[in-house]
Amino acid sequence: MENSALPNLSILVPVYNEREVLPLAFERISQVMAATGLSYEVVFVDDGSRDGSSLYLVQLASEHANICSVQLSRNFGKEAAMSAGLHYCRGEATVILDADLQDPPELIGQMVEAWRAGADVVAMRRKNRLGETWPKRASAHVYYRVLNYLSDINIPADIGDFRLISARVVKALCALPERVRYMKGLFAWVGYPTTVIDYVRDPRAAGQTKWNYFRLLAFAWEGICAFSVRPLRWVSGVGLLSALAGLVYGAVIVLEALVMGNPVPGYPSLIAFIIFLGGTQLIATGILGEYVGKTYLESKQRPVFLVERVVRSEASSAS
Ligand code: UDP
Ligand code: MG
Numbered sequence: 001m002e003n004s005a006l007p008n009l010s011i012l013v014p015v016y017n018e019r020e021v022l023p024l025a026f027e028r029i030s031q032v033m034a035a036t037g038l039s040y041e042v043v044f045v046d047d048g049s050r051d052g053s054s055l056y057l058v059q060l061a062s063e064h065a066n067i068c069s070v071q072l073s074r075n076f077g078k079e080a081a082m083s084a085g086l087h088y089c090r091g092e093a094t095v096i097l098d099a100d101l102q103d104p105p106e107l108i109g110q111m112v113e114a115w116r117a118g119a120d121v122v123a124m125r126r127k128n129r130l131g132e133t134w135p136k137r138a139s140a141h142v143y144y145r146v147l148n149y150l151s152d153i154n155i156p157a158d159i160g161d162f163r164l165i166s167a168r169v170v171k172a173l174c175a176l177p178e179r180v181r182y183m184k185g186l187f188a189w190v191g192y193p194t195t196v197i198d199y200v201r202d203p204r205a206a207g208q209t210k211w212n213y214f215r216l217l218a219f220a221w222e223g224i225c226a227f228s229v230r231p232l233r234w235v236s237g238v239g240l241l242s243a244l245a246g247l248v249y250g251a252v253i254v255l256e257a258l259v260m261g262n263p264v265p266g267y268p269s270l271i272a273f274i275i276f277l278g279g280t281q282l283i284a285t286g287i288l289g290e291y292v293g294k295t296y297l298e299s300k301q302r303p304v305f306l307v308e309r310v311v312r313s314e315a316s317s318a319s
Helices: 022-036 053-063 078-086 105-116 134-150 167-175 183-190 213-227 230-260 267-300
Strands: 009-015 040-046 067-072 093-096 121-129 159-166 194-201 307-311
Touching: 009 022, 009 078, 009 105, 022 040, 022 053, 022 105, 040 053, 040 078, 053 067, 053 307, 067 078, 078 093, 078 167, 078 183, 093 105, 093 167, 105 121, 105 159, 105 194, 121 183, 134 213, 159 167, 159 183, 167 183, 183 213, 213 267, 230 267
Parallel strands: 009 040, 009 093, 040 067, 121 194
Antiparallel strands: 067 307, 093 159, 121 159
16 A cells, blocks of 8 residues: 555554443544544444444444544453554554543644654643542552552553654554553653653543552562562562561560560460461462463463454545
8 A cells, every 4th residue: 555545643542332422432532533634544443342333433434534443352351452453553653532522622723733843752641631530549549659660661640541642652562472452551662752742631421430549559570570570579589578577576576585584475476476477488489470471471472362354445545
């Protein structure tokens, strides 16, 4: 295909059970893009939806030359869906957008401007989170700080997946071989000139969030594990400290017995120490196990996602 036929901009939208909001999303994106005058394509990745989203997307893709529908073979999660979509984005830059319109497409113009000004990554930082409960906001706040403290790269706070990335960043991300795809971290890992723009995150336009606290917690741990081995060092540190404390306490008991002639007391403290140390050891083994498990998963070299079908009209030049 001729280079000139390629779109300037790709818009990547991961979709999981978003049938309710999809028509609105399509409408909004089309309107905004028409106003910018850029040529563009929208790549919808259907992440194994079971609510008819895929049917709708296939129909959309067959009706519009600049819509591409990538259907995964099952639900692989948002990270995998984004990874999959990046392989089909052919624009000079790609904007990643949530289907639920929490990331306003109206900001694309501003993002493109920053990109034209030289940024390879235009990251969008949430100034506030409308429609999210305060525990979610508070935990997100704490999480980003912990993550940043722990990991060896700088993952900026309150920046989600809403961002523009240039073609060479897309290429770099597609080339990363790892199976555990913590995209926020990977975006930060690739580097390149980055501009940050603040925005107000809207509440969901329709439908429901796919996240619950357990999923979020697992995801949070994934991020820490994927970008840091510091927890391993911590448990070694805790082990060292408790061993030292044990030694000192042992010496104190011996001295007390020898010098002051105290009888050796201590059934309760003994039990307390055994339980404490047992717990610490189990936690340490658990953390170690997490990393071993991750290594195991990576070593299997399974693909991150499987594509069931792609619908994109062949004449697909940008509209
Ligand atoms: N999503 C996905 N696969 C999943 C879960 C979510 O592709 O397994 C998509 C979802 O359709 C939406 C985006 O990821 O476009 C963000 O999901 P959601 O709005 O549920 O998350 P929240 O905004 O509540 O964090
Ligand atoms: Mg959302």
